[in-house]
Amino acid sequence: MIDAGGLYERYKELQSYVGWTEEDARRVAATATLLEPYLYALIEDFYAEIERHPNARKVITGGAEQIARLKGTLTQWIRDLLSGAYDTTYVTRRWKVGLRHVEIGLEQVYTNVALSRLRTGLVQSLHESWRGAGRDLKETVRSLDKLLDLDLAIIEDAYQAEYAARLQRTERLATLGQVAGGVAHELRNPLNVVKTSVYYLVNARNPTDDKKTEHLRRIERNVELADGVITALSNFARLPLPEMRPIDLESMMREVLELNPPGDRIEVVLNSPPGLPGGLGDASQLRIALGNLVRNARDAMTQGGRLEISLRSEADRVVIEVADSGTGMDEAELVRIMEPLYTTKTRGLGLGLAITRSIIDKNQGTIQVESQSGRGSTFTVRLFAAPVEGDQ
Ligand code: HEM
Secondary structure, three states, X not given: OOOHHHXXXXXXXXXXXXXXXXXXXXXXXXXXXXXXXXXXXXXXXXXXXXXXOXXXXXXXXXXXXXXXXXXXXXXXXXXXXXXXXXXXXXXXXXXXXXXXXXXXXXXXXXXXXXXXXXXXXHHHHHHHHOOOOHHHHHHHHHHHHHHHHHHHHHHHHHHHHHHHHHHHHHHHHHHHHHHHHHHHHHHHHHHHHHHHHHHHHHHOOOOOHHHHHHHHHHHHHHXXXXXXXHHHHHHHHOOOOOOOEEEOHHXXXXXXXXXXXXXXXXXXXXXXXXXXXXXXXXXXXXXXXXXXXXXXXXXXXXXXXXXXXXXXXXXXXXXXXXXXXXXXXXXXXXXXXXXXXXXXXXXXXXXXXXXXXXXXXXXXXXXXXXXXXXXXXXXXXXXXXXXXXXXX
């Protein structure tokens, strides 16, 4: 819904842009009685033109009743235009024209050309009815022009806002569909494994202890997998505001590596220069963000490789570089890599890097990635350095 106060402020700003003054309002108001006898013909012409254009005509689906209403509405619209009072109610009504048009499916171009036609008609009628000096007529036409331009600006604004809101709704629905599909897919696999193992444990005759343990372990692993999917989703869905505190980056990175072990085939190097200042951020969130980077690096090095994590300070920032010697990415992948639901892996929701980026953003940091296909990738995270004690 629109905020009438904000809309009015916007209108006033646009008025000042076109140089609208009280004098303009007075001049326009003086035309109301002159133009009144022409309104009927102007509206008839307006509607006749709609009739000639199938793309405009097709939005009138309510028959004679709607046509009568439309003509009445338009007559009122012109009377309001010439009323001289351009208050919040006036502007809100103008805005609603755009909204209503989007609702009925009238393309914006038809509003524009219809307004152009109406403008010509109004000016012509003014010429015919004018009894005063030619110079005053010129001034009056200029005022009317400004007013019509302002009306069109507000109507167009409403069109744009409504289109943008609709697009957002559509995109949200599409994303929701994708997420639902991804979650269903990711949960179905582990649940199927659990189901099969439970079936075995319930029905097997005299299973050996080893077999029982094997199935229980499988259940445990797959419940963890399913739990991981849900954790990733809830991390993404509601990321609380970070609690910004000084963080010892080296020990945080050690914890991250412990929580996300890269595996035996990957050589891990952690470079941390002495005297490195602390970072500023929410440690529990950053552990998730950096854990995703470590896991991604691991997944890019299925054949083994080297994971090098380098910490350094840079002006008022601290930098965390996570470099792997894995498969790397080409240009096209690089562009999309942090989009939610984008993944190059056969498994996974594609939320890891999107979560990482969102966490880093909220922690007032930045993240960049460089990569070469076949050579590996480097993710660079920059956070604010924690203020040194006594420095504040
Ligand atoms: C100068 C350009 C135009 C202006 C100023 C204008 C003005 C308006 C206004 C004030 C409304 C009522 C909005 C509300 O419900 O609050 C409206 C509705 C509507 N307009 Fe326009 N309009 C213009 C062009 C057009 C054109 C070219 C068409 C082509 C078919 C059109 C079709 C309609 C229709 C079908 C409705 C809905 C009427 C109803 O069911 O109540 N308009 N318009």
